[in-house]
Amino acid sequence: MRLAIGDVVRDRRDLVMGTVIGLDSGNSRLVVMHVPGQAVRVLPGQDLEIIRRYARPRTTRHRMVALAVVVGAVIAAYVAAHSVELLGGSWLLMGAAALGAYSGLDTVYRLGVRLAGTRRTRV
Known part of the structure; x- marks a missing residue:
């Protein structure tokens, strides 16, 4: 535990x-x-x-970083979908590219939050 x-x-x-x-x-x-x-x-x-479990309350700084990550992920999803459209891909491929770009940035943010979280000791 x-x-x-x-x-x-x-x-x-x-x-x-x-x-x-x-x-x-x-x-x-x-x-x-x-x-x-x-x-x-x-x-x-x-x-x-x-x-x-104890969780530190979110500060204004944490909220601003989370908002910046969401905005950046949405922009990356748009760029990925638009690039696929310009290359002649179907709507299904555009959706997959957008989802991949968004989830990639979101995953990096979640891993960073987990690594910077509360330290736990095994007892």
């Missing part, structure tokens, strides 16, 4: 939910969990189940 600080987890023994506030990646693989109403609990990773 991969956890990050901020994930919401549940203790399988007594079904208490809490937030991960620390990880020990040593030999013992312990997780420090904040439980409402109590201070903290230190539990082994195998006694936990993930309820909700």
Whole structure:
């Protein structure tokens, strides 16, 4: 299981939910969990189940980059479809070229977001 600080987890023994506030990646693989109403609990990773992953809120910068990628992908799709049309391709080939150009840029953006995302530690 991969956890990050901020994930919401549940203790399988007594079904208490809490937030991960620390990880020990040593030999013992312990997780420090904040439980409402109590201070903290230190539990082994195998006694936990993930309820909700932590995700950083999107900033204005992230939104602007996403918008720029969508606009760039639409322009690339148009250029690809228009190029196929000029070469005498059918509408099916134009659609395939447009879809390929759009999905190529979209895939690169999604991989970048995934690589720059929250770091997770195996416990």
